[in-house]
Amino acid sequence: xxxxxxxxxxxxxxxxxxxxxxxxxxxxxxxxxxxxxxxxxxxxxxxxxxxxxxxxxxxxxxxxxxxxxxxxxxxxxxxxxxxxxxxxxxxxxxxxxxxxxxxxxxxxxxxxxxxxxxxxxxxxxxxxxxxxxxxxxxxxxxxxxxxxxxxxxxxxxxxxxxxxxxxxxxxxxxxxxxxxxxxxxxxxxxxxxxxxxxxxxxxxxxxxxxxxxxxxxxxxxxxxxxxxxxxxxxxxxxxxxxxxxxxxxxxxxxxxxxxxxxxxxxxxxxxxxxxxxxxxxxxxxxxxxxxxxxxxxxxxxxxxxxxxxxxxxxxxxxxxxxxxxxxxxxxxxxxxxxxxxxxxxxxxxxxxxxxxxxxxxxxxxxxxxxxxxxxxxxxxxxxxxxxxxxxxxxxxxxxxxxxxxxxxxxxxxxxxxxxxxxxxxxxxxxxxxxxxxxxxxxxxxxxxxxxxxxxxxxxxxxxxxxxxxxxxxxxxxxxxxxxxxxxxxxxxxxxxxxxxxxxxxxxxx
Amino acid sequence: xxxxxxxxxxxxxxxxxxxxxxxxxxxxxxxxxxxxxxxxxxxxxxxxxxxxxxxxxxxxxxxxxxxxxxxxxxxxxxxxxxxxxxxxxxxxxxxxxxxxxxxxxxxxxxxxxxxxxxxxxxxxxxxxxxxxxxxxxxxxxxxxxxxxxxxxxxxxxxxxxxxxxxxxxxxxxxxxxxxxxxxxxxxxxxxxxxxxxxxxxxxxxxxxxxxxxxxxxxxxxxxxxxxxxxxxxxxxxxxxxxxxxxxxxxxxxxxxxxxxxxxxxxxxxxxxxxxxxxxxxxxxxxxxxxxxxxxxxxxxxxxxxxxxxxxxxxxxxxxxxxxxxxxxxxxxxxxxxxxxxxxxxxxxxxxxxxxxxxxxxxxxxxxxxxxxxxxxxxxxxxxxx
Numbered sequence: 001x002x003x004x005x006x007x008x009x010x011x012x013x014x015x016x017x018x019x020x021x022x023x024x025x026x027x028x029x030x031x032x033x034x035x036x037x038x039x040x041x042x043x044x045x046x047x048x049x050x051x052x053x054x055x056x057x058x059x060x061x062x063x064x065x066x067x068x069x070x071x072x073x074x075x076x077x078x079x080x081x082x083x084x085x086x087x088x089x090x091x092x093x094x095x096x097x098x099x100x101x102x103x104x105x106x107x108x109x110x111x112x113x114x115x116x117x118x119x120x121x122x123x124x125x126x127x128x129x130x131x132x133x134x135x136x137x138x139x140x141x142x143x144x145x146x147x148x149x150x151x152x153x154x155x156x157x158x159x160x161x162x163x164x165x166x167x168x169x170x171x172x173x174x175x176x177x178x179x180x181x182x183x184x185x186x187x188x189x190x191x192x193x194x195x196x197x198x199x200x201x202x203x204x205x206x207x208x209x210x211x212x213x214x215x216x217x218x219x220x221x222x223x224x225x226x227x228x229x230x231x232x233x234x235x236x237x238x239x240x241x242x243x244x245x246x247x248x249x250x251x252x253x254x255x256x257x258x259x260x261x262x263x264x265x266x267x268x269x270x271x272x273x274x275x276x277x278x279x280x281x282x283x284x285x286x287x288x289x290x291x292x293x294x295x296x297x298x299x300x301x302x303x304x305x306x307x308x309x310x311x312x313x314x315x316x317x318x319x320x321x322x323x324x325x326x327x328x329x330x331x332x333x334x335x336x337x338x339x340x341x342x343x344x345x346x347x348x349x350x351x352x353x354x355x356x357x358x359x360x361x362x363x364x365x366x367x368x369x370x371x372x373x374x375x376x377x378x379x380x381x382x383x384x385x386x387x388x389x390x391x392x393x394x395x396x397x398x399x400x401x402x403x404x405x406x407x408x409x410x411x412x413x414x415x416x417x418x419x420x421x422x423x424x425x426x427x428x429x430x431x432x433x434x435x436x437x438x439x440x441x442x443x444x445x446x447x448x449x450x451x452x453x454x455x456x457x458x459x460x461x462x463x464x465x466x467x468x469x470x471x472x473x474x475x476x477x478x479x480x481x482x483x484x485x486x487x488x489x490x491x492x493x494x495x496x497x498x499x500x501x502x503x504x505x506x507x508x509x
Numbered sequence: 510x511x512x513x514x515x516x517x518x519x520x521x522x523x524x525x526x527x528x529x530x531x532x533x534x535x536x537x538x539x540x541x542x543x544x545x546x547x548x549x550x551x552x553x554x555x556x557x558x559x560x561x562x563x564x565x566x567x568x569x570x571x572x573x574x575x576x577x578x579x580x581x582x583x584x585x586x587x588x589x590x591x592x593x594x595x596x597x598x599x600x601x602x603x604x605x606x607x608x609x610x611x612x613x614x615x616x617x618x619x620x621x622x623x624x625x626x627x628x629x630x631x632x633x634x635x636x637x638x639x640x641x642x643x644x645x646x647x648x649x650x651x652x653x654x655x656x657x658x659x660x661x662x663x664x665x666x667x668x669x670x671x672x673x674x675x676x677x678x679x680x681x682x683x684x685x686x687x688x689x690x691x692x693x694x695x696x697x698x699x700x701x702x703x704x705x706x707x708x709x710x711x712x713x714x715x716x717x718x719x720x721x722x723x724x725x726x727x728x729x730x731x732x733x734x735x736x737x738x739x740x741x742x743x744x745x746x747x748x749x750x751x752x753x754x755x756x757x758x759x760x761x762x763x764x765x766x767x768x769x770x771x772x773x774x775x776x777x778x779x780x781x782x783x784x785x786x787x788x789x790x791x792x793x794x795x796x797x798x799x800x801x802x803x804x805x806x807x808x809x810x811x812x813x814x815x816x817x818x819x820x821x822x823x824x825x826x827x828x829x830x831x832x833x834x835x836x837x838x839x840x841x842x843x844x845x846x847x848x849x850x851x852x853x854x855x856x857x858x859x860x861x862x863x864x865x866x867x868x869x870x871x872x873x874x875x876x877x878x879x880x881x882x883x884x885x886x887x888x889x890x891x892x893x894x
Contacts, residue, residue, distance in 0.1 A: 257663060257667060258667065258670050260667070261667045261668075261670055261671040261674075263674070290656055291656070291659065292659070292663070293659040293660050293662065293663030293664075294663075295660065296659075296660035296661075296663050296664050297663055297664070297667055300664060300667065326649060326652070326653075329649075329653060330653065330656045333653050333656065333657050333660075334656070334657070334660050
């Protein structure tokens with residue numbers, strides 16, 4: 001045996017290993033192959049290859065593992081149970097950048113499925129090495145590490161706290177400032193995932209000076225980056241007034257409004273979410289948004305998109321209108337009500353309808369003027385039909401009922417109220433009749449119109465329990481009219497008249 | 510006495526003189542008197558007139574005051590009357606409005622007036638307070654107007670922004686498409702029709718050729734892809750001076766057409782001119798060499814010494830036996846002059862007393878352009894026959 005022949009054996013073995021790992025990594029990209037691979041015991045075969053002497057084989061093995069773990073949580077759990085993680089974490093600190101990338105990918109794939117799996121990663125001490133990877137020279141490694149950290153942090157507050165304790169935030173903020181768009185994107189998304197859980201976590205993100213850098217990039221042309229930036233800002237702003245004010249102070253305001261005109265739907269959605277999160281805190285912040293023309297931009301945005309993208313915008317209008325009557329008036333003069341009523345009647349989804357109904361209720365509940373503005377767009381019948389419809393969800397019914405109540409209690413616009421006399425259920429009829437009883441004693445024209453349009457007749461037909469609120473209202477309406485008219489319109493009066501005719505004895509002589 | 514006698518003697522002449530002088534003056538007396546009277550009368554007239562003017566002025570002041578006083582009194586009367594009528598009108602109006610509250614009639618008239626006044630004040634005050642602290646309709650109106658104006662402005666700006674974005678995108682799309690089509694045309698350039706054979710886009714049965722035909726006419730055919738030549742990586746001066754390497758002679762590009770006519774005139778050969786023009790930079794020795802070569806060499810030497818760890822402190826024996834003994838260096842080490850290096854030459858006498866001047870020699874190395882450019886220029890200036 002010559003030396004060459006001996007070496008040939010080793011060479012063949014190495015080639016076979018390489019080929020196997022590459023094939024497995026290739027096969028793992030297709031979902032239909034995964035089950036077969038799993039049944040063939042791919043996990044136990046890949047594990048020793050992670051410790052192979054050849055670096056390329058190690059990397060490819062890690063890549064294959066990551067792809068498998070990405071597929072479902074059973075496989076991810078298998079990775080955890082196979083004690084592969086400590087190995088990965090150990091080599092994450094030691095190996096070259098390709099391996100680091102692959103290992104971070106495996107951690108990300110495992111951690112994304114459930115809090116337990118993410119906790120398992122944290123227990124292996126992966127966070128510290130991932131944070132060290134954030135300081136790496138190669139942007140690809142940074143990206144992979146930031147991604148993994150974001151996926152770990154997104155599950156719950158404890159995991160995010162663990163990520164924060166590992167010191168990731170300052171480095172993530174540095175990553176935002178890097179020139180690579182992909183890295184910026186991933187870092188912003190990780191910050192958003194960290195900030196979303198609690199005010200304290202959001203405060204730590206703010207303390208690292210993230211807001212200024214995030215706010216700078218709102219006008220970036222890259223749509224995906226914009227999505228993440230806006231989402232991060234809204235996750236920061238949603239917790240408290242102070243944080244929202246910090247976000248506003250970064251002078252995001254005219255710039256965010258341009259995002260509402262973006263081509264990308266999610267940019268629009270995240271921008272309106274950000275505005276909503278800011279507006280919901282205080283009347284002052286809402287006022288600021290109104291003064292910069294944000295309400296008009298949001299209303300235009302609602303008009304230009306459909307489906308779930310509308311939802312945050314609709315809620316924002318509701319929040320702004322709920323704060324004070326002046327702000328509600330601002331929403332009305334920005335032509336918000338017609339847009340909302342269009343949403344109410346044309347959206348197929350119940351939860352969006354419910355949000356629109358709620359927003360309309362918030363707009364209309366302040367003064368008769370507001371209620372009138374809502375009523376003239378003919379929304380009340382739509383709300384009523386939504387309330388009465390058996391197809392609409394419970395939440396939608398509740399919301400529309402509340403909205404009807406809120407609006408009716410302030411409405412003095414009688415033409416809009418009149419249809420309600422005929423087709424409203426008793427619990428709503430109460431409010432309608434109440435409004436009539438308040439208006440009619442003071443308005444002679446309305447009194448006349450009420451008789452000629454048959455309202456008075458309808459009032460007489462209502463069966464009310466004596467002593468109830470409804471009866472009181474009816475009585476006060478009846479008091480506005482002469483007795484003959486009331487009697488004339490009350491049911492059964494014709495019979496009484498006929499009886500009198502029957503019993504009348506003409507005076508004959 | 511003599512004096513008296515002299516005076517007496519002159520007395521007659523004096524009397525004569527006196528008479529004579531008086532008679533001369535009498536002629537003018539009348540005239541002077543008249544003049545004096547005239548002056549006096551003018552002056553007195555002035556005085557009196559001034560006095561009268563003064564009196565008039567004073568009289569006017571008094572009249573003014575008095576008439577003002579009268580006027581004011583009259584005006585007050587009018588105001589009082591007007592106020593009274595206004596008050597009466599108001600009372601009447603109020604009395605009509607409050608006809609039902611007749612029980613107030615019992616109270617005295619003055620109390621009623623005071624009550625009315627207080628209601629008036631209260632009304633004003635309440636209006637003011639509500640406008641200031643609770644709700645100001647006009648302010649709200651103004652505010653809402655401003656909001657709707659900003660809304661319009663924002664809508665317009667956003668519309669413009671969106672339009673601009675769309676236009677940019679469209680333009681980029683068009684450009685991309687145009688580029689693609691251009692490339693396509695360059696690729697398909699062989700389909701262009703020739704004099705003999707019409708191309709596929711130029712059907713003879715159609716009236717007009719296809720637009721592609723025109724595009725093909727304008728397009729430049731793609732050149733053959735040439736295998737990539739690996740550029741040699743070298744660290745010479747000409748490689749980092751980009752200006753020289755980029756324009757170097759005939760490294761790339763197509764060859765000049767073969768059948769080009771020679772230019773008329775006593776011109777040099779084109780190739781020669783080009784070679785001269787684009788020859789790479791050939792720096793002189795002084796420029797090409799680093800200017801701090803000596804220092805660098807020294808530093809290098811020091812580094813080497815440091816790595817070899819040569820100790821330059823004086824060697825001291827470590828045992829305590831020799832502690833008090835002083836180390837006696839060898840003759841070579843203790844010599845003040847030291848040994849000359851091998852092969853060193855002295856261009857100057859070692860004895861300074863024989864020198865002509867006290868200064869050291871200065872090293873001067875002027876560049877010699879003539880030699881460094883010799884034979885590289887086509888001017889024959891430097892050539893020595």
